[in-house]
Amino acid sequence: MHLLELLSFGPNGWGNQLLAGTWLTIRLALATLPFGLLLGLLMALAKRSRNRWWRAFGNAYTTIFRGLPELLTIFIVYFGGQIVLQKFVSLFSDAPVEINGFVAGMVALGVVFSAYASEVFLGAFNNITRGQYEAAYALGLRPWATLRLVIVPQLVRLALPGLANLWLILLKDTALVSVIALEDLLRKTQIAVRVTKEPFLFFGVACLIYLVLSMVSSIGIVAIERWANRGVRRAS
Amino acid sequence: MRIVKQAAIAALALMAVTGAVQAKEWKNIRVAVEGAFPPFNFVGADNQLGGFDVDIAKAICEKMKAECTFAVQDWDGLIPALQAGKFDTIISSMSITDERKKVIDFSRPYYQSPSSFIAPKSAGIKDTSPEALKGKTIGAQSSTVQAAELEQKYKDSDIKLYPTQDEVNLDLVAGRIDMLFVDKLPGLDWLKTADGGNFEFVGTDLPTDGVGAGVRQSDTDLRDQISEAIVAIKADGTYDKINAKYFPFSIWKD
Amino acid sequence: MNWDALATYGPRMLQGLVVTLQLVVISITLGALLAWPVALARMSRSRILRGISFGYMYFFRGTPLLAQTFLVYYGAGQFRPQLEAVGLWWLFRDAFFCCVLTFTLNTAAYQAEILRGAIRAVPIGQSEAAMSLGLNSRQIFRKIIVPQALLIALRPLGNEVILMIKGSSVAAIVTVFDLMGVTRLAYSRTFDFQVYLWAAVLYLIVVETIRRVWDKLEHYLTRHLRHA
Numbered sequence A: 001m002h003l004l005e006l007l008s009f010g011p012n013g014w015g016n017q018l019l020a021g022t023w024l025t026i027r028l029a030l031a032t033l034p035f036g037l038l039l040g041l042l043m044a045l046a047k048r049s050r051n052r053w054w055r056a057f058g059n060a061y062t063t064i065f066r067g068l069p070e071l072l073t074i075f076i077v078y079f080g081g082q083i084v085l086q087k088f089v090s091l092f093s094d095a096p097v098e099i100n101g102f103v104a105g106m107v108a109l110g111v112v113f114s115a116y117a118s119e120v121f122l123g124a125f126n127n128i129t130r131g132q133y134e135a136a137y138a139l140g141l142r143p144w145a146t147l148r149l150v151i152v153p154q155l156v157r158l159a160l161p162g163l164a165n166l167w168l169i170l171l172k173d174t175a176l177v178s179v180i181a182l183e184d185l186l187r188k189t190q191i192a193v194r195v196t197k198e199p200f201l202f203f204g205v206a207c208l209i210y211l212v213l214s215m216v217s218s219i220g221i222v223a224i225e226r227w228a229n230r231g232v233r234r235a236s
Numbered sequence B: 001m002r003i004v005k006q007a008a009i010a011a012l013a014l015m016a017v018t019g020a021v022q023a024k025e026w027k028n029i030r031v032a033v034e035g036a037f038p039p040f041n042f043v044g045a046d047n048q049l050g051g052f053d054v055d056i057a058k059a060i061c062e063k064m065k066a067e068c069t070f071a072v073q074d075w076d077g078l079i080p081a082l083q084a085g086k087f088d089t090i091i092s093s094m095s096i097t098d099e100r101k102k103v104i105d106f107s108r109p110y111y112q113s114p115s116s117f118i119a120p121k122s123a124g125i126k127d128t129s130p131e132a133l134k135g136k137t138i139g140a141q142s143s144t145v146q147a148a149e150l151e152q153k154y155k156d157s158d159i160k161l162y163p164t165q166d167e168v169n170l171d172l173v174a175g176r177i178d179m180l181f182v183d184k185l186p187g188l189d190w191l192k193t194a195d196g197g198n199f200e201f202v203g204t205d206l207p208t209d210g211v212g213a214g215v216r217q218s219d220t221d222l223r224d225q226i227s228e229a230i231v232a233i234k235a236d237g238t239y240d241k242i243n244a245k246y247f248p249f250s251i252w253k254d
Numbered sequence C: 001m002n003w004d005a006l007a008t009y010g011p012r013m014l015q016g017l018v019v020t021l022q023l024v025v026i027s028i029t030l031g032a033l034l035a036w037p038v039a040l041a042r043m044s045r046s047r048i049l050r051g052i053s054f055g056y057m058y059f060f061r062g063t064p065l066l067a068q069t070f071l072v073y074y075g076a077g078q079f080r081p082q083l084e085a086v087g088l089w090w091l092f093r094d095a096f097f098c099c100v101l102t103f104t105l106n107t108a109a110y111q112a113e114i115l116r117g118a119i120r121a122v123p124i125g126q127s128e129a130a131m132s133l134g135l136n137s138r139q140i141f142r143k144i145i146v147p148q149a150l151l152i153a154l155r156p157l158g159n160e161v162i163l164m165i166k167g168s169s170v171a172a173i174v175t176v177f178d179l180m181g182v183t184r185l186a187y188s189r190t191f192d193f194q195v196y197l198w199a200a201v202l203y204l205i206v207v208e209t210i211r212r213v214w215d216k217l218e219h220y221l222t223r224h225l226r227h228a
Helices: A002-007 A015-048 A052-067 A070-090 A101-127 A130-138 A143-180 A185-196 A199-228 B002-018 B052-063 B075-083 B145-153 B165-174 B184-191 B220-235 B238-246 C003-042 C047-062 C065-078 C080-085 C095-121 C124-132 C137-174 C179-190 C194-221
Strands: B028-033 B041-043 B067-072 B089-095 B115-120 B137-141 B158-162 B179-183 B199-206 B211-215
Touching: A002 A199, A015 A052, A015 A101, A015 A143, A015 A185, A015 A199, A052 A101, A052 C194, A070 A101, A070 A143, A070 B075, A070 C137, A070 C179, A070 C194, A101 A143, A130 A143, A143 A185, A143 A199, A143 C065, A185 A199, A185 B041, A185 C065, A199 C047, A199 C065, B028 B052, B028 B075, B041 B052, B052 B067, B052 B089, B052 B220, B052 B238, B075 B089, B075 B211, B075 C179, B115 B145, B115 B184, B137 B145, B137 B165, B145 B158, B145 B179, B145 C179, B158 B165, B165 B179, B165 C065, B179 B184, B184 B199, B211 B220, B220 B238, C003 C047, C003 C095, C003 C137, C003 C179, C003 C194, C047 C095, C065 C080, C065 C095, C065 C137, C095 C137, C124 C137, C137 C179, C137 C194, C179 C194
Parallel strands: B028 B067, B028 B089, B137 B158, B137 B179
Antiparallel strands: B089 B211, B115 B179, B115 B199
């Protein structure tokens, strides 16, 4: 009974706190997604570029951010980004700048996400055959229409399984931002543990909440994949 | 791109505001605390910040006629975040040390407390010299005076460093460490809790230089104003009232 | 360059790197041993075995490694009397061991999923051909399926090793002085941001080395497939 009370939403319970943390975790992951996708697409385009320097840049970016521990990337963006930005702004004014933890976490997670996503996009691009472009050309489509009507729908379908996987990883990686004082689910849990001295209960519950988030995501992913594959006939 | 844009907007906005007040009256002070160091600063069960540091900070701001906003920041990140401009001052039981003075400035001390060892009553430890503690596992919070002291002098002991003091305490109770090294006052507070019942102070205390408010080295005006405010709240009795709320004896440092 | 800090903390960071590598090698090896029974249980005919291994894999793949590490490390601290009663406390007392345990359980779940996928990816014709040659099902599994599955699994397993190297940095948060732990210590003493960049270079060197060695290994092991 005592343990249940700790998890309740009442004045003695930590339910509200855990819920608030979960909400921040979800918001952070959702905010990171478009940023990471866009950056990933740009990096994939850079790696496909005819310009040697763009290619080198894209490859170096991928190598670095896929090779660094996510925890380290977060520290580097959080502290390093702040220092660089401060130096930059101090050229114009002595005003303090502040990147809030949420934005820093979003950028760090987005950078990691984009490094992996660029590889997924690259793989998808490579799977769209030359014939598709040629057929579109033969139909008289302009380049922009080709991209919008022929390439992107296929790209989305081909990249979706890989991106879905990255989303699940992103959801778990958000836990790392708890070390930069962002009040996400894991950090709220740590605060609860400090006060209640019930680590097993609270960390266990936190794990279960992450599990539920993964489960809900999986259901959503299945629905999206069905939608993306609506035009594809199955062999069996 | 997004950041750059945001930063540019922020910079422009701030330039507009601060351009007029170059002298810096410090109407708004952003105070950072760790929030995990009872009874000095902690997040209570109601999720509100409380503790000696927090009360002192509020009194200082009131004296300075400034608006205080509090930010909670992990201990390890306090100084980097101060330097990076995330807030203006650290009022979070940060001891004044030479190492820290290389990178930030401190106000005059607002309290003083020595460092002490805590061990299980059953262990019967009397001597806490480096020789006597050879081979023992000693815990402390990382980036504290205590951690630095252990690193420098207790080279033959196994040192374990934790992100927060609560975690050190938790592992002492669990028996993962033989003893811990901590600021005496929070130690005293912890010994009174249910968890602390089987433990005691052992050996000799080591003196420290007191605890001050940390500020960026460029903000000498803020540093001096905080120092003045500390003296002023001591003079008008506010300090003693706050002191009495937490400790039955004075922790003031002249 | 901050030479003072490099002289003081450089050697310690290399020691930390050794701790990181120990953590990873032990966890990956033990995880590989555990992954087999888990993968086989996942594909077994017994519904109970399937259920247990599904639950195990779902839990460890669906939750953050940092949360798992906290659960094991601080959770174990809470159950000290019980662990002492069964004579296991001396193991759980040690943060390094708690990390090895968590990482092993974690990587075993991922490796089991890789193995399962690889075994299923071996074309059915392979076992049909073996059956027509008169091999029994045990022989088919050991001599025909497993060798081919391992080749398929090679690349994802290499990725898993790299993920473990990166993931092992969470050990720093529970007092282990691995590369990340020493880096945090060095930063907290010097307040010099450079130390994070040094750590980044070390991690990149290790990860790139492993990636290249793995590519070579794959190239060598698949040499018989490369004529057509």
